[in-house]
Amino acid sequence: MKNSRDNVEQLVRDFAKEQRLKIETQTDGSCCIRGSRGEIFQYDESQLAVLVSAETTRAWTAARKKLIAAGFTLYQDGDWEGSALFDPENADQANLAIELAEFDASASNHRASSPTCEKAPRQKGLPI
Numbered sequence: 001m002k003n004s005r006d007n008v009e010q011l012v013r014d015f016a017k018e019q020r021l022k023i024e025t026q027t028d029g030s031c032c033i034r035g036s037r038g039e040i041f042q043y044d045e046s047q048l049a050v051l052v053s054a055e056t057t058r059a060w061t062a063a064r065k066k067l068i069a070a071g072f073t074l075y076q077d078g079d080w081e082g083s084a085l086f087d088p089e090n091a092d093q094a095n096l097a098i099e100l101a102e103f104d105a106s107a108s109n110h111r112a113s114s115p116t117c118e119k120a121p122r123q124k125g126l127p128i
Contacts, residue, residue, distance in 0.1 A: 012042040015088045035101035048088045050097035053081040063100050070096050
C-alpha cells in the first residue's frame with residue numbers, strides 16, 4: 001500500500017512525465033521538479049505550485065504580473081521570489097510555469113529524453 005505522500009505527489013509525477021521533466025527527491029522525501037530559476041512542486045491534490053527565484057525585484061515583479069495575468073493564484077510574494085498555484089491541466093499555465101522556473105529544453109539535467117530519442121541509435125557527435 002502506498003503512503004499518503006506518494007498519493008499526494010502523484011500529480012507532480014504525472015506532470016513531470018507529461019512535460020518530460022526530471023523529478024528530484026528532497027532530503028525530506030518529497031519530490032519537486034527543479035529548474036535553474038525555480039521549481040515546481042505539488043501544493044494539494046489538484047494544484048501544482050511554481051516557485052520563481054528572480055535575480056532582482058524588477059524581474060520578480062515582471063514574473064508576478066505574468067503569473068497573475070495567466071490566472072495563477074499568488075501564494076507567496078517576497079521581494080525577489082514568490083510562489084503561485086496553477087492547474088497542471090491548463091497548457092498555458094503549465095508552459096508559463098516551466099518558462100519562469102527556467103527549464104532549458106537543451107539542458108540534459110532538466111528535460112528527460114523522449115522515448116523516441118532513447119530508442120533511436122545515436123550518431124557520433126550529435127546531441128540527443
